[in-house]
Every structure is written in C-alpha cells, then in structure tokens.
Amino acid sequence: MAQVSKNARTGSTAHKHVCSCGGDVKMRAVFQSGKLRNVAVCENCNRRERRPKDFDL
Numbered sequence: 715m716a717q718v719s720k721n722a723r724t725g726s727t728a729h730k731h732v733c734s735c736g737g738d739v740k741m742r743a744v745f746q747s748g749k750l751r752n753v754a755v756c757e758n759c760n761r762r763e764r765r766p767k768d769f770d771l
C-alpha cells in the first residue's frame with residue numbers, strides 16, 4: 715500500500731473554474747424570480763451560468 719501524503723490535499727483552492735474567455739469565474743448571489751440564487755459569473759465577460767462547472771464545457 716502506498717502512503718498518500720496528507721500535504722497533497724492542502725494548500726490548493728478547490729474547484730477553480732475559468733471561463734472560455736480566460737476570466738475568473740466567481741459565485742454570486744442574485745435575485746431571480748423572487749428568490750436569492752447563487753450563480754456563477756465570469757468576471758471578465760459577465761457570462762452567467764447556473765453552475766461553475768458549466769464553464770468547463
């Protein structure tokens with residue numbers, strides 16, 4: 715059994731998503747249909763998707 719270093723998991727930010735334009739994707743809370751929802755927005759081109767992983771497609 716190989717021993718996995720515990721340090722391998724620390725230090726890196728989980729789930730960093732990048733838009734196809736190269737901009738950073740940030741989660742943002744917006745009102746939509748009277749409800750507060752979290753959406754993923756590209757800071758560069760303002761493209762908006764429901765989930766950050768939609769930018770990976």
Ligand SMILES: [Zn+2]
Nearest residue numbers: 733735756759
């Ligand atoms: Zn973008």
